[in-house]
Amino acid sequence: MTKLIISEELTSILKKQGDKTLEPIVNQLLDMEVDENKKDYINYISVAVDNSAKLSYLTKAKIAALNPPSFWEGEDTRTWDKDYRIMAKPGKVLKQLIPDVSDVILEKFASMYKNESMICGECLNEKDVVIVKGENIRKYYSEEYYSTINCQENDNNSYLHESCMRHEEAQEYFGIYTKNSCVSMAILFDEYGESISCRCILWAINGKNYYDRIYAVNNEVNRHMQACLEKLGYINISEKNIISPYNYFSLRVQLDYGKDDLDHFPYLDTMYWLNGRILSNEQTTGAVQLQDTDGSWSRNTESCDNCGEEFEEGSDSLHTIRIGSHRHENMCEDCCGWSDYHSAYIADSESVETDYDGLIHDNYVQPLHDGKTCHEDNAVELYNGEFAHEDDDILKDVDGNRFISGDSQFEEIEGEYYNINSIAYDNIQQRLEEV
Numbered sequence: 001m002t003k004l005i006i007s008e009e010l011t012s013i014l015k016k017q018g019d020k021t022l023e024p025i026v027n028q029l030l031d032m033e034v035d036e037n038k039k040d041y042i043n044y045i046s047v048a049v050d051n052s053a054k055l056s057y058l059t060k061a062k063i064a065a066l067n068p069p070s071f072w073e074g075e076d077t078r079t080w081d082k083d084y085r086i087m088a089k090p091g092k093v094l095k096q097l098i099p100d101v102s103d104v105i106l107e108k109f110a111s112m113y114k115n116e117s118m119i120c121g122e123c124l125n126e127k128d129v130v131i132v133k134g135e136n137i138r139k140y141y142s143e144e145y146y147s148t149i150n151c152q153e154n155d156n157n158s159y160l161h162e163s164c165m166r167h168e169e170a171q172e173y174f175g176i177y178t179k180n181s182c183v184s185m186a187i188l189f190d191e192y193g194e195s196i197s198c199r200c201i202l203w204a205i206n207g208k209n210y211y212d213r214i215y216a217v218n219n220e221v222n223r224h225m226q227a228c229l230e231k232l233g234y235i236n237i238s239e240k241n242i243i244s245p246y247n248y249f250s251l252r253v254q255l256d257y258g259k260d261d262l263d264h265f266p267y268l269d270t271m272y273w274l275n276g277r278i279l280s281n282e283q284t285t286g287a288v289q290l291q292d293t294d295g296s297w298s299r300n301t302e303s304c305d306n307c308g309e310e311f312e313e314g315s316d317s318l319h320t321i322r323i324g325s326h327r328h329e330n331m332c333e334d335c336c337g338w339s340d341y342h343s344a345y346i347a348d349s350e351s352v353e354t355d356y357d358g359l360i361h362d363n364y365v366q367p368l369h370d371g372k373t374c375h376e377d378n379a380v381e382l383y384n385g386e387f388a389h390e391d392d393d394i395l396k397d398v399d400g401n402r403f404i405s406g407d408s409q410f411e412e413i414e415g416e417y418y419n420i421n422s423i424a425y426d427n428i429q430q431r432l433e434e435v
Helices: 008-016 020-030 060-066 090-097 103-119 135-141 168-173 219-231 423-434
Strands: 042-047 055-059 086-088 130-132 183-189 196-205 208-216 252-254 273-275 278-280 301-303 310-312 318-320 330-332 336-339 344-347 351-354 358-361 365-367 373-375 379-381 387-389 394-396 402-404 410-413 416-419
Touching: 008 020, 008 042, 020 090, 020 103, 042 060, 042 090, 055 060, 055 090, 086 090, 090 103, 130 135, 135 168, 135 183, 135 196, 183 219, 196 219, 196 252, 208 219, 336 351, 336 358, 344 358, 351 373, 410 423, 416 423
Parallel strands: none
Antiparallel strands: 042 055, 055 086, 130 183, 183 196, 196 208, 252 278, 273 278, 301 310, 318 330, 336 344, 351 358, 365 373, 379 387, 394 402, 410 416
């Protein structure tokens, strides 16, 4: 037997729950030993990083693969890594640990966990969330004001100290936040009240308030912030936030200052499509993308596979080649041409403008007896191995050989044509002489 190991975060949730009927089962879990020889053995139970409504754990096979030392001697750092862990609903995990638990207790446990994991620790009062605007947004984006208390670097959902906009050189980028009245920022101060442990951009759009991706020093603070914002009536618009569920909203907001009013822009997490003074979480025609880290904006572009010239995504100037060795490549109008004959675009390097059939792929070009060209399907082979266009005045001799009208090699006798060098010609000549 070995001790059931429960993370500090989950232990905090279990200890502070207030349902008396759950106390026996909670105490059993906190003091529990499990048989590592059983096939369904699990251990290292915790709150799931990617979905706090679920628990995560290691199976017998996962533990064997990691082969961590005992809990008391120190863990393998991968033990709590989300990439190695299994997620499941809390009721299923409890049932696996305590098979004889009643359905009533299972339901109560699942409900308790859902409610407590949304808050995860002592719930912060609404007053603990400070909402700032204007230049204070710029101020608290700076890493100079980031708290270093209780930092969780590994498996942090959105680690504040890894924010791409934390550096001094990014300070001049925040005009879209500081100048626009629809933007504010929620922050949480650490226990000393000078540095922040969490921040989150807020958007006021059409009478409703929304919160974007939350950055925090650890996941517990992250959940604190999200729980408080939910209590304040803010709506989540970032799929990166911990608490589920996340529902997609199509959002557009009219800015006071937009693309032509500002020189620099920060990296925006969710509302990053800017079209003039309209900011959206959806791409629109002509919109630029605010997800560069150097203060600039960019467009989604596609390039010609032949010359490399770039065009805005969805541009009418790029065409997909449908025939030849460049099939499925995208080329600009300088590198390809439309073929009415093929009803497709052809790379210039593989196309020929024929005399009869316009632009066609060079694999299908047939040179003709008179120096002209056409598609091979429209060419007729002559007796001498040359070709003529099917619309030319083509005749056939008695042996089935085709030739161009007026060819001196053929002679008409009694309404039929003979090659003057053929046996058939000699025979008809002999018969005529005898007559």
